[in-house]
Amino acid sequence: MQDVPVAKKVDTPPADRKSSIWKALVPLIIGLAIALIPHPAGLTPKAWYFFALFTAVIVGLIMEPVPAAAIGFIGVSLAGALMIVEETPDKSIAWALRGFGNSTVWLIFAAFMLALGYEKTGLGRRLGLLLVKRLGKSTLGLGYAIALTDLILAPFMPSNTARSGGTIFPIIRNLPGLYGSEPGETARKIGSYIMWTALATTCVTSSMFLTGLAPNLLAIELIKKTVNLQISWTTWFAGFLPTGIILVAALPALIFKIYPPEIKSSLEAPKWAGEELNKMGQMTRKEILMALLAFLALILWIFGQNFINATTVAMVVISLMIVLGIVSWNDILSDKSAWNVLAWFATLVALADGLATVGFTAWLGKGAATLLAGVSPTSIMIFLVVVFFVSHYLFASVTAHATAMLPVFLAAGAGVPGMNVTMLALLLAYSLGIMGIITPYATGPSPIYFGSGYIARKDFWILGLIFGAIYLVVFLAVNVPFLFMIRL
Numbered sequence: 001m002q003d004v005p006v007a008k009k010v011d012t013p014p015a016d017r018k019s020s021i022w023k024a025l026v027p028l029i030i031g032l033a034i035a036l037i038p039h040p041a042g043l044t045p046k047a048w049y050f051f052a053l054f055t056a057v058i059v060g061l062i063m064e065p066v067p068a069a070a071i072g073f074i075g076v077s078l079a080g081a082l083m084i085v086e087e088t089p090d091k092s093i094a095w096a097l098r099g100f101g102n103s104t105v106w107l108i109f110a111a112f113m114l115a116l117g118y119e120k121t122g123l124g125r126r127l128g129l130l131l132v133k134r135l136g137k138s139t140l141g142l143g144y145a146i147a148l149t150d151l152i153l154a155p156f157m158p159s160n161t162a163r164s165g166g167t168i169f170p171i172i173r174n175l176p177g178l179y180g181s182e183p184g185e186t187a188r189k190i191g192s193y194i195m196w197t198a199l200a201t202t203c204v205t206s207s208m209f210l211t212g213l214a215p216n217l218l219a220i221e222l223i224k225k226t227v228n229l230q231i232s233w234t235t236w237f238a239g240f241l242p243t244g245i246i247l248v249a250a251l252p253a254l255i256f257k258i259y260p261p262e263i264k265s266s267l268e269a270p271k272w273a274g275e276e277l278n279k280m281g282q283m284t285r286k287e288i289l290m291a292l293l294a295f296l297a298l299i300l301w302i303f304g305q306n307f308i309n310a311t312t313v314a315m316v317v318i319s320l321m322i323v324l325g326i327v328s329w330n331d332i333l334s335d336k337s338a339w340n341v342l343a344w345f346a347t348l349v350a351l352a353d354g355l356a357t358v359g360f361t362a363w364l365g366k367g368a369a370t371l372l373a374g375v376s377p378t379s380i381m382i383f384l385v386v387v388f389f390v391s392h393y394l395f396a397s398v399t400a401h402a403t404a405m406l407p408v409f410l411a412a413g414a415g416v417p418g419m420n421v422t423m424l425a426l427l428l429a430y431s432l433g434i435m436g437i438i439t440p441y442a443t444g445p446s447p448i449y450f451g452s453g454y455i456a457r458k459d460f461w462i463l464g465l466i467f468g469a470i471y472l473v474v475f476l477a478v479n480v481p482f483l484f485m486i487r488l
Contacts, residue, residue, distance in 0.1 A: 024065035031056025042367070046084045047358035053079055054351055054394065061440075064457055068440075069340050072347030085354045098353060099346035103311040104161060104397065104444050108345055110314030111165035111448050112338035114294070115173050116331060117321050121286040123294075124174035129273040129280075131171075132178055136269035139190055139261050143252030146172060146194065147201040151248055154205035154212040156302040159310040160436070161444030163212075164202035166314060167298060169448055172198055176454065178273070179263055183453025191454040193261035199437070199449045200251050200467055206433030206443070208244035210236040215398040219406055219429040226410045227421050231429070238486070240430050243478045247434075247471065254470075259463060289324050293317050341451045348396035348441050355394060356404035364391065366408060377418040382476060384409050385427045389472055392435040398443050402432055423483045427476075434475060438468040 031052045039048035057075035061068050079085055080096035099105055118124030135141040149168060157163040176182065176191030183191070206213035210220065210233045220236075223229050283291075300313040321327050332338075355361050375383070388409050395401040406428055413424045436443025440450035440460050450460055 020065055023063040026063050027056040027060035027065075030059050040363075040367075042363050043360065044358070047360050047363070049082075050079060050084045050354055050358045051360050053084070054355060057348075057351060058393070062461060067340070068457075069344035069347070072344050072351065076347040076350050079351065079354060085357050095354065095357070096350055099349035100342075102346065102349050102397075103309060104159075104399070105342060105346045105349060107159065107161045107311040107314055108165060108444055108448055109338055109342045110311065110318055111161060111169060111445075112335060112341065112451070113318045113321070113327070113332060114166050114297070114314070115170035116335055116338075117290050117293070117326050118170040118174065120327050120331065121290045122280065122284065123287040123290045124170055125178075126277065126280060126283070126287065127171045128174035128178055129277050131175065132273040133270045133277065136273055137267055138265050139193060139263055140252055140256050142175065142190075142194060143197045143256065146198050147248055147252050150198070150201045150205050151208075153302075154202075155209045156211065158211050158214045158217060158305060159301060159444070160202050160206045160213050160433075161448075162297075162301045162310045162314070164198060164445040165448040166301070167294070168198055168202075169445070169452075170294075173452060178276075179266070179269070181263070181454075187454045187456070188262055190261045190263045191452075192459070193255060193259060195449045195452055195454045196259055196463060197252055197255050199445055200255060201248065202445055203434050203436040203443065203471070204244060204247045204251065206436060207430050208237070208240055208248070208433070209233075213398065213433050215402045215432050216429065218399060219402050219432060222402065222406050223410065223425045223429065226407045227414050227425060229422060229425055231426065236426070236429075239426050239483060240479065242482050243430075243475050246474060246478060258466065259459075286324075286326050290321070290326055293320055293324075293326070337451050337453075341447045345396065345441060345447050349400070352394065352396040352400050356400065361391075361394070361404040362408050364405075366412065377416050377420070378480075380416050381413060381419065381424050381427065382480065384413050384424065385431060385476065386472065388428055389431045389435050389468075392438060392442055396441040398432050398436060401435075423480075426483065427479060430479065431472075431475065434471040435468070437471060438464040440464075 034052035034055055035049050037048075039045050053075060057071055060071040060075075064071070076096045076099070080092045083089070083092045086092040086095045115124070118127075131142065131145060135145050146168065150164060153163050153167065157167075159166075172194050175194055176187075176189070179190045180186060181189035181191040206216070210216050210231075216236070220231050223231060294317075297313050297317045300308055301310055304313065318332075322329060322332075388405060391405060392398075392401055395404075409428055410421075410425060413419050414421050433443075436446060440446050440457075442464070449455065450457075455463070
């Protein structure tokens with residue numbers, strides 16, 4: 001009888017074990033410390049315990065002792081088991097699974113499937129080569145091409161997940177490999193720059209147009225119901241235009257300085273791309289079918305919003321991809337990154353929803369307004385916008401943030417004598433797009449670009465903080481005086 005090979009046990013270095021233990025303990029310690037503090041007036045004990053749990057999950061996502069999706073799963077499971085959001089077992093599990101029924105969560109998953117189609121057919125590589133052939137002499141040129149593409153699509157696509165995650169990401173995902181840049185050690189060659197430029201741009205264009213982000217439309221309804229104020233498409237566009245132009249024009253160059261790619265230029269790249277295109281030959285049947293399906297999705301996302309949901313469009317397109325043999329069901333099952341992001345984002349959406357359900361978000365907004373008694377209306381306005389923006393660290397959905405917080409902040413500001421309610425409403429609503437930059441879960445496309453593997457976890461949080469601060473400072477410095485000047 002032959003000896004059966006026995007796998008050798010690999011000992012984890014003591015330093016790594018200590019690091020892992022410390023990463024696991026920090027979220028637990030912070031969560032327990034908050035839970036042990038007596039709950040503030042106006043909050044129930046369960047609401048305070050849930051906030052402690054939510055904070056522990058956020059810290060866990062930063063420290064990452066285990067994969068991010070597992071942290072979200074553990075957090076929502078614990079909250080469901082302790083019944084600190086809903087009071088009965090059946091209602092508690094229904095809440096815990098709520099994120100898996102969220103349409104944006106499935107649209108994020110669908111974006112990965114569309115990217116898979118581009119990859120399997122070779123269409124993504126062909127489009128990437130065409131882009132390199134035209135603009136590949138400069139990495140900065142690629143950055144501006146990506147930004148311009150998003151800017152052109154934004155007025156017509158109210159889902160930034162569909163626009164950036166479903167349309168732009170599947171194409172640019174193929175670019176880094178052409179330069180020998182893959183997730184991991186070679187990511188910073190060019191891939192990291194391209195991915196962050198795409199995400200940073202779509203956050204700005206989401207604020208630039210009323211129809212550039214679905215929660216913008218929700219915000220208009222909330223503003224109308226809360227303070228009886230009607231905001232038109234043109235009023236929205238005119239009010240944010242100066243900030244939008246400045247940020248979109250500066251972003252590719254600014255990212256080039258702050259988060260520079262290792263490959264700055266490649267004079268031979270366009271020639272090489274042309275040669276590779278010649279090797280690929282004419283478009284194949286599957287490439288043509290994939291291009292037609294992508295075009296179908298784009299048309300329905302732009303013009304079909306009144307009769308078909310964006311996620312439904314994506315599901316139909318994926319179904320057609322399977323039927324037409326562009327991808328197989330096994331291909332879909334094998335895409336671990338897509339399923340990982342699905343589980344991660346679904347649990348975070350549920351946890352963020354829990355903050356509103358237990359009344360924590362409403363309490364936070366009311367408390368902030370109370371502290372501002374006696375301060376000038378303009379200072380209060382700026383303070384409310386800053387708090388509204390920063391509080392998005394607590395949310396995994398812009399829609400949830402707008403629903404839970406916007407009416408509270410509007411009502412608080414409208415009660416201040418001398419407050420310019422129109423300006424406050426616009427500033428709060430405008431911030432919904434740009435706040436998507438701050439975390440890996442802040443807006444629909446964020447987990448897609450984070451899940452690509454080109455931007456390291458630590459880099460994502462640091463860049464989110466830096467660009468969040470840049471966006472907020474430029475936004476307030478430009479928009480506040482501009483809105484005063486045009487007397488909105």
